[in-house]
Amino acid sequence: MxxxxxxxxxxxxxxxxxxxxxxxxxxxxxxxxxxxxxxxxxxxxxxxxxxxxxxxxxxxxxxxxxxxxxxxxxxxxxxxxxxxxxxxxxxxxxxxxxxxxxxxxxxxxxxxxYAGENLAALIRKETLTNHFYYLKDFKSMLTQLLTALQFLNSSKVIHRDLKPQNIAVKPNGKLTLLDFGLARVIDTDRDMTRNAGTLFYQSIETIPECNCRYDERADMWSVGAILCEMITGSILFEDRNPFVKAIQICGPVGNKVLCQINNQDFREYLEIMSEKSKRINIVDHLEKNGRRWIKKELKNDRKNIKSFLDLTLQFDKTERMTVNEALLHPFLREEGRIPLWNCIPLANSQNDQSEKYEIDGEEKREIIEFSDEEExxxxxxxxxxxxxxxxxxxxxxxxxxxxx
The missing domain is CATH 3.30.200.20 (Phosphorylase Kinase; domain 1)
Known part of the structure; x- marks a missing residue:
């Protein structure tokens, strides 16, 4: 030995x-x-x-x-x-x-x-270091983040804890996704653990009070919240009750989602708050609260950024776009980094069975399922x-x- x-x-x-x-x-x-x-x-x-x-x-x-x-x-x-x-x-x-x-x-x-400083620290340091990030920089970061999520989703994995603290960026703009302690395989046949992630970035279907199965679109809510934080430097849903703040920004929680809330008191509270709220124009919010050096870019790209955020910040997961749709969205299309698929698939620790996937008629790649032990x-x-x-x-x- x-x-x-x-x-x-x-x-x-x-x-x-x-x-x-x-x-x-x-x-x-x-x-x-x-x-x-x-x-x-x-x-x-x-x-x-x-x-x-x-x-x-x-x-x-x-x-x-x-x-x-x-x-x-x-x-x-x-x-x-x-x-x-x-x-x-x-x-x-x-x-x-x-x-x-x-x-x-x-x-x-x-x-x-070592992948660089985390995004939360970089955003906080912008005004102190006079190293400013512009909207084009954030588009590049977002495209890289979505490319990482696309790879995970291809192997049926969701991250479940997306936030700026779990994203590293090097000085050359290279983005790296960190911390996979809450990541897990999507299982459509059984419920997955609730209360996964950080509430400021967590989609409503993943909280303990909600009784519905969730999938990779849970991460897309987090993507929308992160983009807003990139632009303003502030946490979008920072509040004692983040979902109240989310209602104030994203509008009422629909009946389709409310009926899946187990906790009656919480459901009734969301109903009352929803009656008082309507969805704001998210770009108006960003232009009002965004960094001064980004405001011109925001004005020039209002339509696309509004569409992108409207398709991510939806309480109903079925109304959110997928990772592939996000990569093809006009807001990011100019980045030219549409589905790369240049990655090594996850190995299966249980068996060698695999599935075949075809994307837009391109060459099929072998995606090997990853086994999980949730329960x-x-x-x-x-x-x-x-x-x-x-x-x-x-x-x-x-x-x-x-x-x-």
């Missing part, structure tokens, strides 16, 4: 234990703190001059086995990233644990290529945590060490 030595260092008061073979390629004396969320701490390590590896983002999962859902999220992100390769999706380099066996597994590390029928929390612990351990063992 190979004995691996580990080097310890701190990032933002959090101790990281990394194999010596990895440390040799990076500057650990000055690690940069990227952020800390509910599920982990992330740091940025610069490469040393002699290495062939890129700068990396190193994530340490925080208390991954405190609750079953935390362990499941850790497993899902490991499993998904180990099977994805696309230019606009974060690239997994390595994943490991310093713990000796799955029975003692507590610490899990995820190493990905585990284990009543005992400790047993379920141990189940995920073993799954994660097995997944770690399938990921080769590129630093050997």
């Amino acid at each position: 190979e004995i691996i030595e580990y080097k310890s260092f701190k990032i933002h008061q959090n101790t990281f234990h990394v194999p010596h073979s990895v440390v040799a390629h990076f500057n650990i004396e000055r690690p940069l703190f990227l952020g800390k969320g509910g599920y982990g701490v992330v740091g940025h390590l610069n490469t040393v001059q002699s290495t062939r590896f890129p700068d990396i983002a190193l994530k340490k999962f925080d208390n991954a086995f405190r609750k079953p859902k935390r362990a499941q999220r850790c497993y899902r992100e490991l499993q998904l990233l180990s099977r994805i390769q696309h230019e606009n999706i974060v690239k997994l380099i390595y994943a490991f644990s310093p713990d000796p066996s799955f029975k003692t597994l507590e610490n899990v590390y995820l190493m990905t290529e 585990i029928m284990i009543d005992n929390n400790e047993e379920e945590i141990n189940y995920w612990r073993e799954c994660i351990w097995k997944q770690l063992k399938t990921i080769p060490n590129p630093f050997k």
Whole structure:
């Protein structure tokens, strides 16, 4: 059995234990703190001059086995990233644990290529750095984001947590989609987990109070909210109750959606708020609240941007456009990045069955279905945590060490 030595260092008061073979390629004396969320701490390590590896983002999962859902999220992100390769999706380099066996597994590390600052930080910094993004820049970013979503959708995967904090952008404009802990396979035969994502960007059909199946169009609501935030620099639905703010902007929630709300008090509240509201002209809102250097572009593209947002910010998912339709929309058409399909499909961990898809008569590509384990029928929390612990351990063992 190979004995691996580990080097310890701190990032933002959090101790990281990394194999010596990895440390040799990076500057650990000055690690940069990227952020800390509910599920982990992330740091940025610069490469040393002699290495062939890129700068990396190193994530340490925080208390991954405190609750079953935390362990499941850790497993899902490991499993998904180990099977994805696309230019606009974060690239997994390595994943490991310093713990000796799955029975003692507590610490899990995820190493990905550093993809740049997150979009939320870049938007906040615009006026401070005098580096301004224009509408044409946001169109390019949006096209890249949709291209990543198109790839995920082709393998029946939805992200479920789209927000500026989970999108990285490099100085050259290259966009990368991050954080796949809530991503999962679309299953039309059973209900999927509710309360997935961040409320400011979350579509109404994904909240716990709503009793309807959702699909990839849930991500399209988030896309519309993100575009508005790009333009104004402010969260579109930021409010104590984001859905009240959404009604004030997007108009009444229709009966087709209201009848799917389980919680009677919440449904009646939405009905009352809907009676008082009508849909605003979203472009008027953007022109009033948008960054001053974007307003001329907004004025010149009013029709297309209004149409694009009207087709994403709809409470009824059936009235939202799909990712493919968004890529073909006149608002983005000038970007010239219509369905690329230049990606490696997700591997199936259960079988080798596949489906054939044909897009606009082009050459058929093989899309291999990705298996998911959303519901585990284990009543005992400790047993379920141990189940995920073993799954994660097995997944770690399938990921080769590129630093050997």
